[in-house]
Structures are given as C-alpha cells and as structure tokens.
Amino acid sequence: MDATFKPQTAKDVEVAVKWAAAEDQPLEIVGQASKRNLGRPVQTAHVLDLSELSGVDSYEPAELVLTVKAGTPIAEIEELVDQNGQELSFEPMDYGPLLNVDAGQGTVGGVLAANLSGPRRLKAGAARDHILGMEAVSGRGEIFNSGGKVVKNVTGYDLPRALCGAFGTLAVATTVTLKVNPKPETSATFVLSGLDAGRGISALCKAMGSSAEVSGAAHLPAGIDGDISRTLLRLEGFETSVDYRFKTLEGLLKSYGPVSRIEERDSRKLWQTVRDVRPFAGVDNPVWRISVAPTVGPKLVETLEEELKVSAFFDWSGGLIWLMCLDGLVNDQQIRAAVDAVGGGHATLVRAVPSIRSSVAVFQPQPAPLAALSKRLKEQFDPKGVLNPGRLVMGV
Incomplete structure (x- = not known):
C-alpha cells in the first residue's frame, strides 16, 4: 500500500528513512510539493512529506542568524525577517508561477535542495552561500549535524554546501540555520531603452565592472515585458548612496542612449517579475x-x-x-x-x-569523471538509493 509519512521531528524522519532503507522502499521527498515538476519525475510508491516539520527554532536579529525547521514556508520566513528590517539576500526565486502552481508555496528545505537564488546572486551569492549549519538525515537513516549557529564557523567538512542543489537525493534536511542581512533603505532601477541584446549586455557588463555596486543586471528584449527592450540595473542602499551611484552610471553609460529611472515600489515589482520568470x-x-x-x-x-x-x-x-x-x-x-x-x-x-x-537529460550531463564522483557521493550518503531516486539522473 502506498504510504505518506508526515514527520513532525527529526527523529520521525530518521524512523521513516530507516524503514525505507531496510525495506528497499524509495521515498519521494516533498515540502509543499511546489517543485514536484522540477527535475526528472520520481517513481516511488511512498512520500515523505515535511510540511508538518515547520516552525522557527530561534531567531536572533542582532546576530543576523535564523534557525528554522526545513518544512517552514519560505514566505513566512521572508515576512518574519522583513518585520525586523532584514532579508534573505540571496533573493530565492519562486518557481510556482513558472511551474503553473500557486505562488508562495515553497519551503526553506526546497529552496536549499534546489539551491535557489534570484537576480541578487551576482552580488550576494546563492542559497548555499548563506547556510551556517544544517541537521539532516542521510539515506542510511542517520541523523547528522554540520556547521553551527554563528557566522564564522569552521567545524569540519562543509556538508550543507554539498547538499544544496542535490534535490534531496543525498539527505533529508530537518533543520537549517541561515545568515540574514539588513534590508536596504531603498532601491531604484536604472533603465536604458531600445538596445539590442549585444549592446544591452555590453552596458550591463560595463556597469558590473564599475564602483556602482549593482545588485541586479538584466536585459529584457522587446516583447518580453513591454513593446521596447529594457536594460535594467538595480541599485540598493541608503537613498543618498543610490542617487550618487545612479549619477555614476549616467556618466558611465551615456553613450548607450537616454536613461530613465524606476523608483522603489515599481522597481521591487519589476525585479520580482524577473526573479520568478x-x-x-x-x-x-x-x-x-x-x-x-x-x-x-x-x-x-x-x-x-x-x-x-x-x-x-x-x-x-x-x-x-x-x-x-x-x-x-x-x-x-x-x-x-x-x-x-x-x-x-x-x-x-x-x-x-x-x-x-x-x-531527456533534464540537467546538463556531467563529464565522466564528475559523474563518477557524483555517483560515489550518492553511494556514501544513500547506498540503498531510497531518497528521490532518479530525480537528477536516470538510475541514480
């Protein structure tokens, strides 16, 4: 009989995975299932549903550290840190609209499993760069901890980074500790209109090499989000700094044509559009x-x-x-x-x-040596192949 396990603690997850390994019964790992249509389909009879493994363990705004259960909705986390004038700087995208499911359904575990990030990645890095520590259960049914709850921590191998982007094929995260950052006072978008893709990307690269501290750089050809193309550069920070850097870009990119400016409210909406495709x-x-x-x-x-x-x-x-x-x-x-x-x-x-x-190969096929390494890593963490089998590569 098909079964759905809904653990509420790490111990519950451990029990479920131990059973799966002992009985050779693969598990599909989901949070809110918002990314079920991302990656290769998983053929399993049983589901490990982490939606009830949810909640904030601790949040220390003064220390810029947040520890949450893996099934916690990312929307709730973003609302919590926003209320304290902070943000998740890696700006995780919401795959919901693109995958034709409701927006706002993802969990922090899913964000880390897919190593999500948004336009700010070019400045702040991806999700894996903001993990301080993680508790997880391997495919062997063993609970392990890696990292810690402080910004500077060098306790052994950086396993959380290795698990990010593995789509739940190596271990099931149960608790994660994230670094948060102060939210910028304001933002604005510098816009060049009517450029072709070559000129647009040239302008973006020139801006990225400047002192303007750009936190978003996108080019939308005509027909994507309007009748004419728009080349976008986002500036964030204190208002006086944003104004100064905007003028810096005006001087730097004056040969690319006329400039316009989008203020904070509309700028935020525009970058959410870019982020969520x-x-x-x-x-x-x-x-x-x-x-x-x-x-x-x-x-x-x-x-x-x-x-x-x-x-x-x-x-x-x-x-x-x-x-x-x-x-x-x-x-x-x-x-x-x-x-x-x-x-x-x-x-x-x-x-x-x-x-x-x-x-078809959903993910970019790996060179043979890297594919062999990935297979050995899978065998170490999940020797029975019970966690999301085939999600990344057929037969692994």
Whole structure:
C-alpha cells in the first residue's frame, strides 16, 4: 500500500528513512510539493512529506542568524525577517508561477535542495552561500549535524554546501540555520531603452565592472515585458548612496542612449517579475535555464533564433538566460549543441511535461569523471538509493 509519512521531528524522519532503507522502499521527498515538476519525475510508491516539520527554532536579529525547521514556508520566513528590517539576500526565486502552481508555496528545505537564488546572486551569492549549519538525515537513516549557529564557523567538512542543489537525493534536511542581512533603505532601477541584446549586455557588463555596486543586471528584449527592450540595473542602499551611484552610471553609460529611472515600489515589482520568470508563466511551452559566460549570451540566443522559434531574456548581467521554446518542442539537442558552440555552459530543462522530463537529460550531463564522483557521493550518503531516486539522473 502506498504510504505518506508526515514527520513532525527529526527523529520521525530518521524512523521513516530507516524503514525505507531496510525495506528497499524509495521515498519521494516533498515540502509543499511546489517543485514536484522540477527535475526528472520520481517513481516511488511512498512520500515523505515535511510540511508538518515547520516552525522557527530561534531567531536572533542582532546576530543576523535564523534557525528554522526545513518544512517552514519560505514566505513566512521572508515576512518574519522583513518585520525586523532584514532579508534573505540571496533573493530565492519562486518557481510556482513558472511551474503553473500557486505562488508562495515553497519551503526553506526546497529552496536549499534546489539551491535557489534570484537576480541578487551576482552580488550576494546563492542559497548555499548563506547556510551556517544544517541537521539532516542521510539515506542510511542517520541523523547528522554540520556547521553551527554563528557566522564564522569552521567545524569540519562543509556538508550543507554539498547538499544544496542535490534535490534531496543525498539527505533529508530537518533543520537549517541561515545568515540574514539588513534590508536596504531603498532601491531604484536604472533603465536604458531600445538596445539590442549585444549592446544591452555590453552596458550591463560595463556597469558590473564599475564602483556602482549593482545588485541586479538584466536585459529584457522587446516583447518580453513591454513593446521596447529594457536594460535594467538595480541599485540598493541608503537613498543618498543610490542617487550618487545612479549619477555614476549616467556618466558611465551615456553613450548607450537616454536613461530613465524606476523608483522603489515599481522597481521591487519589476525585479520580482524577473526573479520568478513571470513573462513565461501561464503557458505550457518548454522553458530552459541556461548558464553561460555573459559576453556570449547574445550570440547563443541569436544562433537559436536562426534555428528555432524561441523567446529569451537575460539575468545576471547576461550569464543567465531564460529561454522558452515557442514551437512546443523541447529542442534539447539543438540547445545543448549551441551552448557547446559558444564555449560551454549549463542548460537545464525547467518546464516540460513528465513524459519529456523522463526521456531527456533534464540537467546538463556531467563529464565522466564528475559523474563518477557524483555517483560515489550518492553511494556514501544513500547506498540503498531510497531518497528521490532518479530525480537528477536516470538510475541514480
């Protein structure tokens, strides 16, 4: 009989995983199941549902440290730290709109499992860079702790970073400790309009190399979020500093054309749109997340536009490309060949129907030595293969 386990403590998780390992019964690990359609479909009879493993263990705003259960909704965490004038600086994206589920359903465990981040990653880093410590249960059914509850901690191997991005295939996080940061006083967006992708990315890269301390750099071609293209640079901090850095960018980028400014409220909404890939929400066409060197992004998209019907926009100063296939096909071979042709990178299939995600490589195939290392890591943490089997790679 299919079973759903709903643990309320780490000990409950340990018991469930021990049973699964002893009985060779694989488990699908979910929080609110908001990312169930991300990655390869998991074929299991049983579900380990962490939604009741929720709540704040401790929060010390003065120390910039927060410890929470893994099933805690990320929206609740963001609201809590916001009330204290703080934020999660890695700006975790909400995959809900893109995957056609309700927004605001993700959990902190899911954020870490997918190593999520938003436009601010180019300045603040990804989720893994903000983890101080973690309690988790391995596929052997053993509880372990790594890291601590202070900002500076060097206690052995940095296992939390290794578990980030593993999509629950190595261990089940039960409690995590995160570093939080003060929220900026205000923000504004510097806008250049009407540039093609090449000129837009050139402007972004020039700004990123300046002293303007940009915290978001995106290029939205015409038709993505308006009738004309917009090249966006976000500035955050004290109001006087934002104004000064805005003028710095005006001088630096004056050759790229006229400039406009979006103030805090509308700027925040705009960057949420970029973060959550909302221009591609509400439809079913396949969507790819492509990571390449920023300077080659425009060439990559230009090549694909010559071969396929696609729509794309750029984040992370051009290093992150969100690409939607307008023909309804997944086009994996053409897309990965184009990535290789511009010097390599990573192409991840983010949205597609389950049958497609079962039959193609969702994540960028690893070179043989790295794939062997990943397999050995899986065997060490989860020798029976009971945690989210096949989520990342078929048969692993």
